[in-house]
Amino acid sequence: MRRAGRFVFAQLVVVMVGWAALRGGSNAATVGYIFLVTILAVALWTDLATSLVSSLVATLFYNYNFLPPLHTFTISDPSNWIALTTFFSASVVVTRLVVRARSLAESAEARRREVEALYALSVDLFTATNRVGALGEATTRVLTNAGASGGGLVLFGISPYDQKVISWSGSKEEEIEDLIAGSGRHDRPVEFPAAHGRDVYLPLNIGGKVIGVLAARGTKATLSALESAATLVALAVERERFLAETAHMQALEEGDALKTSLLRAVSHDLATPLTAVALQIERLRSLVDGDALGVVHDIAEHTGRLRRRIENLLAMARLEARSVMPHPEPTPAADLFRFAREHLPLVAQHRRLEIQVAADCPEIFVDPSLALEILANLIENAHQAAPAGTPIELSAFRHPLEHDRVRLEIADHGPGLPVELPSDTSRRGLGLEIARSLASASGGQVTLANRPGGGAIARIDLPAALLPMVAEEVPA
Amino acid sequence: MTARILVVDDDEGIRKELEQHLGLHGFDVTTASDGVDGLVQFAIAHPDLVLSDLAMPRADGFWLIQRIREKNATPILVLSVRGGDVDKVRALDLGADDFVVKPFSTPELLARVRAQLRRAGAPQRMQLEFPDLIIDVERHKVTQGEREVRLTPTEFAILELLARRAGRPVSFDEIVANVWNGAPGTSNDAVRVHVGALRRKLEPDSSNPQYIVTEPWIGYRFIAEPV
Numbered sequence: 001m002r003r004a005g006r007f008v009f010a011q012l013v014v015v016m017v018g019w020a021a022l023r024g025g026s027n028a029a030t031v032g033y034i035f036l037v038t039i040l041a042v043a044l045w046t047d048l049a050t051s052l053v054s055s056l057v058a059t060l061f062y063n064y065n066f067l068p069p070l071h072t073f074t075i076s077d078p079s080n081w082i083a084l085t086t087f088f089s090a091s092v093v094v095t096r097l098v099v100r101a102r103s104l105a106e107s108a109e110a111r112r113r114e115v116e117a118l119y120a121l122s123v124d125l126f127t128a129t130n131r132v133g134a135l136g137e138a139t140t141r142v143l144t145n146a147g148a149s150g151g152g153l154v155l156f157g158i159s160p161y162d163q164k165v166i167s168w169s170g171s172k173e174e175e176i177e178d179l180i181a182g183s184g185r186h187d188r189p190v191e192f193p194a195a196h197g198r199d200v201y202l203p204l205n206i207g208g209k210v211i212g213v214l215a216a217r218g219t220k221a222t223l224s225a226l227e228s229a230a231t232l233v234a235l236a237v238e239r240e241r242f243l244a245e246t247a248h249m250q251a252l253e254e255g256d257a258l259k260t261s262l263l264r265a266v267s268h269d270l271a272t273p274l275t276a277v278a279l280q281i282e283r284l285r286s287l288v289d290g291d292a293l294g295v296v297h298d299i300a301e302h303t304g305r306l307r308r309r310i311e312n313l314l315a316m317a318r319l320e321a322r323s324v325m326p327h328p329e330p331t332p333a334a335d336l337f338r339f340a341r342e343h344l345p346l347v348a349q350h351r352r353l354e355i356q357v358a359a360d361c362p363e364i365f366v367d368p369s370l371a372l373e374i375l376a377n378l379i380e381n382a383h384q385a386a387p388a389g390t391p392i393e394l395s396a397f398r399h400p401l402e403h404d405r406v407r408l409e410i411a412d413h414g415p416g417l418p419v420e421l422p423s424d425t426s427r428r429g430l431g432l433e434i435a436r437s438l439a440s441a442s443g444g445q446v447t448l449a450n451r452p453g454g455g456a457i458a459r460i461d462l463p464a465a466l467l468p469m470v471a472e473e474v475p476a
Numbered sequence: 477m478t479a480r481i482l483v484v485d486d487d488e489g490i491r492k493e494l495e496q497h498l499g500l501h502g503f504d505v506t507t508a509s510d511g512v513d514g515l516v517q518f519a520i521a522h523p524d525l526v527l528s529d530l531a532m533p534r535a536d537g538f539w540l541i542q543r544i545r546e547k548n549a550t551p552i553l554v555l556s557v558r559g560g561d562v563d564k565v566r567a568l569d570l571g572a573d574d575f576v577v578k579p580f581s582t583p584e585l586l587a588r589v590r591a592q593l594r595r596a597g598a599p600q601r602m603q604l605e606f607p608d609l610i611i612d613v614e615r616h617k618v619t620q621g622e623r624e625v626r627l628t629p630t631e632f633a634i635l636e637l638l639a640r641r642a643g644r645p646v647s648f649d650e651i652v653a654n655v656w657n658g659a660p661g662t663s664n665d666a667v668r669v670h671v672g673a674l675r676r677k678l679e680p681d682s683s684n685p686q687y688i689v690t691e692p693w694i695g696y697r698f699i700a701e702p703v
Binding site: 283 | 631682692
């Protein structure tokens with residue numbers, strides 16, 4: 001209606017101006033200029049069609065009232081044909097130029113508004129999104145800016161059919177899920193005409209992977225503006241994921257640091273009083289005799305066991321907290337046996353430890369302190385199982401089948417493994433459990449078997465160290 | 477002359493026990509409860525040896541080792557906890573001479589203390605004697621009982637270095653620096669191969685080493701006591 005009103009008003013203005021010029025007695029040339037200015041004004045205020053009609057009306061009015069024969073639409077003088085044609089062409093050109101300039105200005109203004117909105121959105125997303133729910137708010141803001149009547153943000157899980165709605169406004173019909181999945185699967189925007197404007201589904205692509213879809217329903221915004229907004233939202237989603245991951249990693253790191261410092265404190269705080277106790281027991285031994293010596297001996301044995309348990313638990317905890325990764329290095333088997341013997345003075349006092357290392361036994365590639373824990377636990381188990389006075393035999397040799405492994409054996413003269421449980425599940429106990437875990441952390445394994453002729457054998461298979469060949473030297 | 481030992485530990489029980497034990501064995505003992513106190517006592521008492529814990533309040537053992545090493549070559553023995561291998565290596569790198577792992581036995585501690593004190597006053601001897609083993613440095617000759625052990629030049633150089641520092645840990649770096657003159661590209665594994673050969677020639681029972689044992693993550697230790 002408004003457009004029709006404007007159209008009629010524009011034509012009226014042209015006629016009125018012409019009539020005024022006629023009454024004022026202006027000559028043909030002056031009236032031509034007045035009409036041109038009028039057309040210009042009409043073009044500025046109305047659309048192309050209206051101003052083209054105004055040009056035609058002005059041309060007819062000019063011909064009728066100013067070009068002889070007057071009061072007819074005919075022209076007698078050919079030169080007047082030229083004048084009339086020139087006038088009409090000029091007014092059409094003016095009209096087109098003006099309308100085009102105006103539409104360019106309008107689209108520039110629209111662009112400016114879009115850029116402004118995107119800028120505000122990006123500032124919003126990247127300055128204030130370190131909190132939960134920010135993505136939903138950002139989506140709402142994008143949709144408002146796009147003049148959308150509904151829509152929202154949907155993120156994909158393992159596939160485009162695994163959809164998680166982050167935010168949604170307006171109705172969400174069943175087929176929308178398929179549209180979203182389709183847009184995501186093909187990584188292309190999908191558009192449909194709607195009651196007002198159109199429905200647009202925009203894939204959110206980060207590094208070649210579609211992570212979700214932004215849906216804007218009933219929007220009139222251009223596709224490029226919507227795509228820019230979708231890119232921003234995708235970046236924001238990625239950023240939120242990154243922040244969540246960082247927070248998670250940070251929590252893990254802090255947890256690990258806490259465990260490590262706790263372990264360090266505990267190992268120090270337990271080792272120190274135990275050292276004092278061990279020193280006192282040694283002094284006590286030189287002060288007493290008779291029955292009391294036996295009591296002191298018992299105390300020493302129990303303290304020794306307590307110390308071993310604490311060391312075991314700390315070794316396990318350290319591995320678990322990853323505060324200490326196994327640090328393997330080539331270690332001769334004879335040295336490991338020697339460490340174990342020194343480490344278990346009470347066992348060594350009570351029975352013979354017979355050590356046999358094969359001449360061709362390679363060095364073992366293992367963390368020496370872990371290997372010591374494994375050995376010490378299995379030797380203690382054997383010590384507890386075997387009758388007093390019988391020796392424990394420790395041997396090391398190249399694995400008979402796998403030549404890149406070394407086998408350590410701890411053989412006792414005890415009752416062996418129970419018949420009903422000949423497998424490894426018998427004799428369980430903390431010691432064996434710990435030996436198993438530490439062996440597997442060292443790339444090896446522990447197995448138990450009965451030895452022919454009675455007793456049990458614990459076998460530890462560990463990787464062999466591959467030492468380089470070194471040029472032979474001639475003895476001096 | 478009585479050797480003076482400075483014991484630095486934040487645990488009073490340990491300080492008291494060590495003071496009594498070392499006192500019983502004829503040492504003159506001074507104690508301190510942390511790194512700062514330890515440095516003060518070091519300046520006052522001029523000890524012949526420092527025995528220090530690592531984890532301590534105020535200033536820890538690492539700090540103390542650094543401060544002492546700025547001006548002094550006094551032997552430093554570190555008390556470390558089992559599993560604290562990283563700490564142990566770091567302490568040695570900073571200039572500590574040896575370590576004892578808690579909980580330790582008195583004989584072990586005394587052996588380490590004596591080995592360190594021996595170093596401090598030892599002249600450069602040309603003949604090193606151990607039970608059943610004589611190393612004649614001048615003539616490059618090693619005799620075990622009646623038998624002469626034939627060693628390659630590298631093996632002999634390693635043996636001499638380890639034997640001169642008997643009772644103390646010798647790191648791979650020290651071995652490479654002394655035996656190979658720090659030749660670049662000499663790996664720890666090359667050292668291991670030569671030491672392995674040396675041990676096969678030297679040890680009467682390969683299952684039960686009498687002279688050279690590995691010191692995990694550090695290097696080797698010559699364990700026989702000099703005659």
